[in-house]
Amino acid sequence: MGSPDAPGAFAEAWMQGKGWTAFPFQQEAWQAIAEGRSGMLHATTGSGKTYAVWLGMLDALLRAHPRGRGAEPLRVIWLTPMRALASDTAKALAAPLRDLAPAWTIGLRTGDTPSAERARQDRRMPTVLVTTPESLTLMLTREHARDELSGVEYVVIDEWHELIGSKRGVQAQLALARLRTFHPGLVTWGLSATLGNLENAMEVLCAPDPVPAPRLVQGRIDKTLVIDTLIPPDPGKYSWAGHLGARMQLPVVEEIGRSGTTLVFTNVRSQAEVWYQLLLEARPDWAGHIALHHGSLDKATREWVEQGLKEGTLRAVVATSSLDLGVDFLPVERVLQIGSAKGVARMMQRAGRSGHAPGRASRVTLVPTNTMEIIEAAAARWAARTGRVEKRIPPDKPLDVLVQHLVTVALGGGFRADALYAEVASAWTYRTLTRAEFDWALAFCEQGGDSLGAYPEYHRIVADAEGVYRVRDTGVARRHRLGVGTIVSDAAISVKYLTGASIGTMEEGFIARLKPGDCFFFAGRLLEFVRVRDMAAYVRKATKNKGTVPTWMGSKMALSTELSDAVLEMMQDAAQGDFHEPELEAARPMLLTQQRLSKIPTPHTLLVEGFRSREGQHLYIYPFAGRNVHLGLGSLLAWRLARDKPNTFSISINDYGFELVSAEPFDVEPVTSQAVFSGTDLLHDVLASLNSSELAQRRFREIARVAGLISTGYPGQPKSTRQLQASSALFFEVFRKYDAGNLLLTQAEKEVLSQELEISRLAGTLERMRAKRLDFVALRHPSPMSLPLMVERFREKLSTEQLSQRLDRILRDMEGDASA
Missing domain, CATH: 3.30.1360 (Gyrase A; domain 2)
Incomplete structure (x- = not known):
């Protein structure tokens, strides 16, 4: 170990006390943080990214704030894209904190945080806060946000690749811009394992023209990634979507039987329900030893499954993207991907759920459901080996997020227009925002635009004599805080037993198609629909043998450019008679038939x-x-x-x-x-x-919710999908007729073109x-x-x-x- 005064000395000593040796990339991150640099850390899942950044920050904090003074106020905010990650992240951060600064505290603040814990935090914030973009934005709506957050010196955004391409990433950018106004020397780091545009991702994350310049740290350690394919016997000359799916039931069961704890990933929730039933059908003796996990299940069920994975008591879990991200399940040995992952980054991310520790191999086995997916499997392995990973591009200055942010800042102590324009324009996504566009958003929040001026509820912000904009109406403030965020999904309805026990939530549109007595699979159980009452669907355990499978809103995942290019490379080899990969050999009958016909x-x-x-x-x-x-x-x-x-x-x-x-x-x-x-x-x-008008109207529904024009209701009084559709359709028509220059309409058309098409x-x-x-x-x-x-x-x-x-x-x- 070097001098006790050298950067990273505290971090090095702590790791040595655990019998660990720091990787070079971890030491590089410690050095960059000691120099006051922001940056981006890109390293394999399970390689030690968290401690690379956290120990560097903790080391720097210990030098700046001696431990003898007791608990430090809030110094570090650690953002995670999912609530499920927050608890595990807090545990990982707490271990060195207990040893190096036992008086310093760590806390969680998400939508699941109990009100008593929130109240304790309100009295005194912890030194380190693990939270989500939505919860951080809610903190910015507090009247004394500047006083509470001005001491924050470091912000980490975990799994940055999951946020950067979405409006949640834009929300995080705006929050960072606000924090930099409170603390101009703020140091920001992003963590990622799967990104194809690292330099751009770092530029989006860090402040414009920072001094000193940010550092891109890439972890290079010997981490074996095994990508193989469970090739079906005799795929045949012809195949179509799902053609091989059921035939893979027994091969998948045999693989699980030969392996330790296994994660079985599907791309959509309905497919997860189907495969859970297929596993139970083949091995009824596994009941209680296999489980199902997706975002519509009750929170208690999901937590039980996650705990079973951590403890290694479950043989297998069938999951969707709800388990994609960095929850640390050490017992997981295998990952099976049902069907194509449709993207190289997604496949690598899911592979990293196994062997989640330095030195352990990560293995993903692809389970094709048609012959083209066999070829995709070979293409995905080739693309991963050659580093052809997808880029994530941020949205271009979405004005609905800006409108929401203006009300947030007006609640959080108020703002002056010139200063906030400069602050917003410092966020990468809004770097081309014109003053005219900003002023339009400002006027829209202040007066409701050209068509809503007669309605006081749309006069959300008011300027005082000194030109400071604030929110005066308590109803506006309450509705805004309840609607903070950019995650927009169709209205969900609770699914409950007749006893009142909750099972989870489903899209209202699916429940609306059911008649009493209809049966369906949900949460791995066959349920009989009884009735709907008070925004809850009541069910009982079914006695019939057959049911349908729930369908959730949202389109199928599309094949990425990188993976489709790799598939064509494989097809080129086959066209030249080169079937060098086992997958190509398996697909040979289909490919030769294609070549012949x-x-x-x-x-x-x-x-x-x-x-x-x-x-x-x-x-x-x-x-x-x-x-x-x-x-x-x-x-x-x-x-x-x-x-x-x-x-x-x-x-x-x-x-x-x-x-x-x-x-x-x-x-x-x-x-x-x-x-x-x-x-x-x-x-x-x-x-x-x-029908571009219909597409734009559907997209506008989401924009209207983010911009705060329509509310999803209050706790215990949610609005139905039909109510939300009617409200947004009314605004859409009013704006088209009486406010043709409304920039939210323009945004809807732009998003249809850029995102849907x-x-x-x-x-x-x-x-x-x-x-x-x-x-x-x-x-x-x-x-x-x-x-x-x-x-x-x-x-x-x-x-x-x-x-x-x-x-x-x-x-x-x-x-x-x-x-x-």
């Missing part, structure tokens, strides 16, 4: 297939750009093809391509010549091809499509790549039995053609 797409070719059936003329195009982009592309091309000769198209999409079907024949020459892929007048044509990615995809050689193939029968798109369309209008009969006939015809 059509062609295999590659990074340099654009495959277009034509086909005629009794339904009409089919066109299949495979840009490999993800389902969101394909939705926009399909609508755009259908509109352009019908512009000169009116026609009606049906559209089907997946992550690899899309299908256009028309009962009337159409000319494919604009496609084969690539004229229809033009980028000219793209924005106009995209908006004309879609990914217009920039759509434009880039069109450019890439034009640059490729187009291979047009006239099919005699559907190809292995076109069949999944047919199935997607059939599912919309056929029952399961009808779909099965239709597929049997198509497959017989295809098999005959393929073997001819």
Whole structure:
């Protein structure tokens, strides 16, 4: 160990006392913090990121504030993106604090914190506070926020990659800008394990032009990441979404049986419910030893599952993204990913839930549910090895978050317009915010814009004689504090037994479709719906054997650009006869059949297939750009093809391509010549091809809630989805008719284009499509790549039995053609 006065000496001594040796990247972080630098730490999950930053900060605090003075006031705020992480994080931070500064305190402040604990904190804040972006923003609404928070010297944002690309990340940026106003020397660090744009992520996090310059620290330790695939026996020549899913039941059960504690990840909650039932069906003796975890379950249930994982008493847990982030489950040995993770970063993040300690290997086994996902598995492993990880791009100056922030700061002691404009513009996301845009948001908070001036409840802030804006109305203050945050989800309804015991929450739209006596799976149980009363759905344990599976709002995850590019690289190898990966060998029958009936797409070719059936003329195009982009592309091309000769198209999409079907024949020459892929007048044509008004109105509903125009209600008196829809629709129409310049309307249209249709990615995809050689193939029968798109369309209008009969006939015809 070096000199006791050297930076990091306290940290080094504490680690040595535990028998640990600091990694070089941890020492690098300690040095940067000792120099007063902000920064970004990027290191593998389970490698020691928390202690790299925390011990550096604690070391610096001990030098600046001698321990003999008793408990220090609030000095460090540690932000986590999830409440579930807060408790584990606090325990990790408390260990060195007890040894190095036992009089200093640590506290939790989230939506789950009991009121008695909040009251204790209000009397005296702990030295270190672990909290969430929403709870920090609520602290900023307190009248004496400046006095309470001006002593904060350090802020850490854990799992920064989870926040940076969302409005929650924008909320965190604005809170940091506020804290820097209170304490100009604030040091800020972000932690991440999976990010492709590290320099930009650090720039977003740190203050503009900081002195000294921020430091990017990358942890390089020998951490083995094993990515393999549970390859199904005989995947066959043809496959479609979910085709192999049930066939993987026994292989998954056998893997769990051979392993220690296992996490089984799915991408959506309904899939988690299905797989929990599949495991129990195969091994009923595992009841009580396997569990289910997703965000709709009751908090007590989730905590029981998390405790079972920590103690190693559960054999397996089927989970969604609710367990993606850094809760430390040391006993977890294996991670199984059902279906494709759809992104390299998400796969690596989930892999890191196993072997969560330095020196232990992390292993994720991918469980494909169709043949294309077998290829995706090989592509994901290749992308991870070559460092092709997705970037996270922050939103561009969302005005709904700004409107909310203006009211927050007005509550938290008030503000002057010039000073707050400079403060907001110092946040990276608002670096291009014009004074006119800021003044519009200010006037909207003050007067309700051009159309709401007659309604006092929308006069939320008032300037006094000195030009200081504050909130005067206690009702406005209460509604604002209840609505703080940017997480917007459809109204949920409690699910309870007739005894009153809570099970969890579900979207109101699903419950509304149920009739008394209907059965459904939820929380791993088969339940019978009885009635709805007082915003609760009452159920009993069902005696029937069959039920449906809850469906939650939200679209399927789309394949990322990085992973789709990697899939095309694998397809290129296969097209050249190189089946070097075990996954490619397993997919060989499908790929060779595709090559025989059509062609295999590659990074340099654009495959277009034509086909005629009794339904009409089919066109299949495979840009490999993800389902969101394909939705926009399909609508755009259908509109352009019908512009000169009116026609009606049906559209089907997946992550690899899309299908256009028309009962009337159409000319494919604009496609084969690539004229229809033009980028000219793209924005106009995209908006004309879609019901853009309906999309914008749906997006506006979320914006209106963040901006505080509509309230979700009060505790015990929540508003229904129908009430929220009606309220937002009314505002939408009023603004369109009487306040056409309302910038929240403009934001809704911009978010539809940038987030739902990914217009920039759509434009880039069109450019890439034009640059490729187009291979047009006239099919005699559907190809292995076109069949999944047919199935997607059939599912919309056929029952399961009808779909099965239709597929049997198509497959017989295809098999005959393929073997001819």
